Amino acid sequence: MERIAAHMTLSSGLYRFGLAFVFGAFAALALAPVNLFIAAFVSFSVLLWLLEGAVGNPSSGIIGRNMPAFLVGWAFGLGYFVAGLWWTANALLVEADEYAWALPLAIFGLPAYLAIFYGLATMLARLFWTDGGLRLFSLAAAFGLMEWLRGFVLTGFPWNAIGQALMPFPLMMQSVFLTGSLLMNVIAVFIFASPGLLVGGRRSSWAFIVAMLLLGAHLGYGAYRLNFREPESTQLAAAPVVRIVQPMIDQAAKINDSERGRIFEEHLALTREPPPAGGKVPDIILWPETSIPFILTRNPDALSKIADTLSDGQILIAGAVRVESDNAIDNPRFYNSIYMIDSQGQIIGAADKVHLVPFGEYLPLETLWSKIGLTAIAADMPGGYSAATNRQLLTTPAGLKLWPLICYEVVFPELSSDVNERADAIVNVTNDGWFGNSSGPYQHFQQARIRAVEFGVGLIRNSNSGISAIINPYGELLKGLDYQVKGFVDGPIPHKILPILHERTRFLNFGLIELLIFATLLFSRVSFIFNRN
Incomplete structure (x- = not known):
C-alpha cells in the first residue's frame, strides 16, 4: 500500500x-x-x-x-x-x-x-x-x-x-x-x-x-x-390500510393527449380490484404524481367516475395538475399538486409542490431561455409550474395527517424537518418513468427510505413505474412493488416514532x-x- x-x-x-x-x-x-x-x-x-x-x-x-x-x-x-x-x-x-x-x-x-x-x-x-x-x-x-x-x-x-x-x-x-x-x-x-x-x-x-x-x-x-424495539404487529393490525396503485404508464403515453382517457381508466381499474383473500378493504387509495391526466376541476365527469369507483368512506389521494387564476382565461397559474377526493367525488383537500425542479418544472431566468425556444421539460404549459409558498397537510376525515412530498422533494431533509410534530406519515408521489430503467429510480427510492428513518415516520411512496412501497420508520419495506411492475399493493400505514432529537x-x-x-x-x-x- x-x-x-x-x-x-x-x-x-x-x-x-x-x-x-x-x-x-x-x-x-x-x-x-x-x-x-x-x-x-x-x-x-x-x-x-x-x-x-x-x-x-x-x-x-x-x-x-x-x-x-x-x-x-x-x-x-x-x-x-x-x-x-x-x-x-x-x-x-x-x-x-x-x-x-x-x-x-x-x-x-x-x-x-x-x-x-x-x-x-x-x-x-x-x-x-x-x-x-x-x-x-x-x-x-x-x-x-x-x-x-x-x-x-x-x-x-x-x-x-x-x-x-x-x-x-x-x-x-x-x-x-x-x-x-x-x-x-x-x-x-x-x-x-x-x-x-x-x-x-x-x-x-x-x-x-x-x-x-x-x-x-x-x-x-x-x-x-x-x-x-417494540413489536409493530399490534399497531399495524389497527392501522389504516392504504392501496398503492402502480399503473406503469409509459412516459411517451403520458404526454400523448389521445392516451389520457385510457390512462385514467387504468388507474380506476386497479383501484376497483378486490383486496387479496382475507385482506381488508383499503381506507385510502394512492395514485402517483400527475396521475390524473387532465385538469380535474374542469372535468366533472372524472369526479363522478372516481365517486363510482370508490367504496363508501374510501379516500383517493392522487397527483394532478391544479390550475388557479384570477380570471378563468387570462394568466392561469399551474401547480404540481396532490388532491384528496372522497367517495362522493368531492375534493376535500389539496397540496401543491413547494420545491420545483429547475429546467424540469420551471425555467430560471425564463425570459432569457425562451428567446432560444427552451421550455421546461416536464411542464407542457407556458411558464411551467408555479411553486406553493408553504406546505399544506392532507388530513383525512378520520383525522390521519399526511405530509405530502412530491417527486424529489423527498431528497431535501429540511423540507421534512417538522413532519414528526405535525403529521402521522409521509406521502411521496413521483413519476420516475422519465428516467427509464436506470439507477435513478433506485437512488430516489433509497433516499426516501433514509428520510423515513431520519424523521421516525412511516412513508407511503407511489411511483408511476416503480419503486412503490410502504416503508416503516426503520427503513424496512412492509409492502412494495418493484420497478416496472404493474399492479397494486395493500398494506397498513406504520406508526411514527417519537424523535430523540429535533431537526x-x-x-x-x-x-x-x-x-x-x-x-x-x-x-x-x-x-x-x-x-x-
Whole structure:
C-alpha cells in the first residue's frame, strides 16, 4: 500500500486529474442500486493521497497555492456525479426531437456544476492540512460543509450526498435518526478516507482507530435499534390500510393527449380490484404524481367516475395538475399538486409542490431561455409550474395527517424537518418513468427510505413505474412493488416514532461539530507555523 500511496501522491498534471476522475466514478458504486459501500473506502483513501501531493506554487497567493487541490476535488466530483447522475439524460430522450441537443448538458453540465462543491471541499481541506491524523478531520469537515451548501445554493440539489453511501440498508441507516443527514456526511467521509492513513505512520494511526470505533458504533447502534424495539404487529393490525396503485404508464403515453382517457381508466381499474383473500378493504387509495391526466376541476365527469369507483368512506389521494387564476382565461397559474377526493367525488383537500425542479418544472431566468425556444421539460404549459409558498397537510376525515412530498422533494431533509410534530406519515408521489430503467429510480427510492428513518415516520411512496412501497420508520419495506411492475399493493400505514432529537437540535450539533473541528485545525495550523519559526 505504501508504494500505491506514494504513486498517487507523486502523480501530477492530467494523470492526477484522470486518477481523481476515475476514482470519483468508482465511488458511485457505493450508491443504489449497487450499494457497494466498500468502493467509497477505496476512492476516498485515494483522494486523501492525491491531496497529499496537490501543492501549488508557494509564490502564487492563497488561491494559486490551493488550485491543484481544487482541481483534484473537482475532477473527483465530476467522476462521481457523471457516474451517479448520467440517467438524468433519459428525460431528454422522451421527446428526443426537441431536447436531444441538451444531452451533453445533462450528462456533463450538471455534474460539472455539482463538482465545484467537491473542489471547494478539497481546497478548504488543504488550507487546514497537516501531516498527522488531523487531515482526516479536515477532509471530513470540509465535505460536510460543502454538502450542506449543495443542498440550498441555486435552489439546491443534494442528490447522492456522500452520507448516503454509509447507509445502504436498514442496519446502517439507523444512526441518521440521531445525527441527521448533514452530520452523517461528515461521519461518512471521516470513515471512508481513514484507510488512507495506514501509510502515515503512528502519528496517523490514532485517527484510523477513531474512525473504526465510529464505524463500530454506527453498526452497533443499528443492530441495537432493530433488535430491541417494540413489536409493530399490534399497531399495524389497527392501522389504516392504504392501496398503492402502480399503473406503469409509459412516459411517451403520458404526454400523448389521445392516451389520457385510457390512462385514467387504468388507474380506476386497479383501484376497483378486490383486496387479496382475507385482506381488508383499503381506507385510502394512492395514485402517483400527475396521475390524473387532465385538469380535474374542469372535468366533472372524472369526479363522478372516481365517486363510482370508490367504496363508501374510501379516500383517493392522487397527483394532478391544479390550475388557479384570477380570471378563468387570462394568466392561469399551474401547480404540481396532490388532491384528496372522497367517495362522493368531492375534493376535500389539496397540496401543491413547494420545491420545483429547475429546467424540469420551471425555467430560471425564463425570459432569457425562451428567446432560444427552451421550455421546461416536464411542464407542457407556458411558464411551467408555479411553486406553493408553504406546505399544506392532507388530513383525512378520520383525522390521519399526511405530509405530502412530491417527486424529489423527498431528497431535501429540511423540507421534512417538522413532519414528526405535525403529521402521522409521509406521502411521496413521483413519476420516475422519465428516467427509464436506470439507477435513478433506485437512488430516489433509497433516499426516501433514509428520510423515513431520519424523521421516525412511516412513508407511503407511489411511483408511476416503480419503486412503490410502504416503508416503516426503520427503513424496512412492509409492502412494495418493484420497478416496472404493474399492479397494486395493500398494506397498513406504520406508526411514527417519537424523535430523540429535533431537526433543529441536529442541525445545531452539526454546526457545533464543524466549528469545533475547524477551530482545532486552525489552532494546530497556527501552532505548527509558530513552532517552525
